[in-house]
Amino acid sequence: MTDATTSPRTTTRTPFWDNARFAAIVLVVFGHAIQRLTYDSDAAQALYLLVYAFHMPLFALVSGYFSSGAEPTRRRMARVVTDLIAPYLIFETLWTITQFLVTGRTNLDPAQPSWTLWFLLALALFRLVLPYLALVRGPVLWALAISVIAGYLPSIDSTFSVSRLLGLLPFFTLGWWLREHDVVARLGLLERRPVWLRAVAGAVLAGAGILAYAFVDTWNEVRLGTWFFFVDAYVDLDAPQWWAGAVRLSIIALALVLMSAFLLLIPRRETRWSVLGRYTMYVYLLHTFVLYPFRQSGVLRGLEPMWLWIPVVIVASVLIAVALSSRPVRRLTRPLVEPRMPWLFRDRELGAGRASAASGTATRQAQPPRGAP
Template identity: 30%
Template sequence: MKREDFFDNARVLLIFLVVFGHVIQPSTADSKPLMTLYQTIYLFHMPAMIFVSGFFAKGKWDLVYFKNLMKKIIMPYVLFQLLYNVMNYFEGQSAKTMMEPNWSLWFLLSLFSWHLLLAVFKRLPKTLGLLLAFGIGLGVGYIDAIGHVYSLSRTFVFFPFFLLGYHVNKQWLFHLLDRTHTKLAGILIISIVGLHLFLDYPVKLLFGSASYEAMGVPVLGIVSRGFIYLGAIILGFLFFTVVPKQAVTYSKMGQKTLYVYLLHGLFIQTMRRLELFQIEGLVTLLGAIVISGSLVLLLSSPVVTAFFKPLIELKTVKQREWRQLLGSYYHQSNERT
């Protein structure tokens, strides 16, 4: 198994689910099947993505590493927070402070915090650290003041998956994945989707963004979150089981999923505000799949990533690189004709 290919494949499939979930979200209120699909996706896709981030975390803590985190995470966050605020301004909405992440930008703030927390938790015995992380994730729901500000709630709720990814034994993980039957995993995934048809719980519980009181489960919220943790681990593992373990046509796109994550929101928010798309049946659901896949393809393409590279990676693209890039597209178009 090529681990790089496996995780690149996982990243691409997960970012597709992120985009697809955002595309179908406005239509879920009026459709139980769509809400079922939405809840199933949200049960595991962010925990799985966070697990992958933790898997590749270096766990270092020095000035160079801190500066690198600031450059790769905080600077793009600041730039896109400003960009969203400009969009909000033209929509007549109030601007948010840097401590109130717009929409999906919470992930960047939390990712930065997870790296900081890792510097502390990596010093603890593995089992103790994981138990403490899950315990904090369960307990913070009783703090009424916790919420969207600095993405604090999500930081603590989802940190256990980051820590789990960091601590997981690589050989054990890949050995277990290889021993699990792919078809059986697929059947179990479909069964979990079907189970959600009969479950009724606040979808906000899956977001991890507010206190139990704010979500309407002031007493039993800790039990609900415990089951969500369990479901996320089981469904996440089943997902990794069906991920292709070798290079496929979309593997290279896995290196550019941050571009898709940051840029797709601009398209989705515009679609929502202009009410350009509504799912009303199987045909439009297939349309949502096509739209989501097309956005992933577009936003991870060499031209788009080169154009936004100064904004996301704070790196300039030289004229020579542009000429080579555009030249390759020109030759490819000539070959097709």
């Protein structure tokens, strides 16, 4: 392990990735917002399944794309703590307090992440594991094998997000592999797409939504939504058979198809919301506090007509994402989302925050915003 730090390099941000991150975080907000509606509406359930089929695999892939498989430097090691572990502990504590105030019960257990916080732990572990995967031949195949085999082992559970780490590992590793081999640039994937290709992408997503709605009872019966979480062992999903691993492979393939179609629809040019895509961590960590009162109060149950309320939830999800990534909210919550911790490290610069670090937000395309999903 080297103690050398990398010198800063100035690069131009690629708007596509910021656009993709913002669009994906809107899906996260929407997925959590619509969950209560799924109890009363097959259409809501179908949209829920469609979103959960690929939105977190997409975040894992994009996170891997902006991660390094090289020997970890001191700065990268410190960023795992300041960008991921510290916010995780802060927000885990906040959720413990919130749940105590609302329910009178609490269970402060950092090993069992609350609600969405699992991704911070998984991302920290992804970054720690990647340099080892990068050493072997066929790292994507190894990650795929690990993901499939992990599902056969009931002892692997959600403690420290290990089950999700292993389940989503192929997407994270694939993202790194795409950048490592410069696949995106070599294939011209960021160039302008023909209209027919975008039409095909839209048809794929629409077709998946139609199938989700047409067979929603079947999907509920086989607990497809739970399979999409990559949490439970196959035996806990009522699939103890030897072929259960093939189901996970199929789900991984489905996620790759859907995320490819989704990314084909993302604008390549600078948009009004491109800048907001740099701050998805704020939306990811804060939106649950906005949604929690609505989910707990029951106001999202029994809403009619559903053809009206689903569009309302979609618009609200976009507005929440815009508001939580806005400058005033970032200024107010930065100490929680992006804690500066010079007191923790012997080299105080390692925890002093990105403003005093060698690299700035606008000049580093190789790294997304601090810990951003």
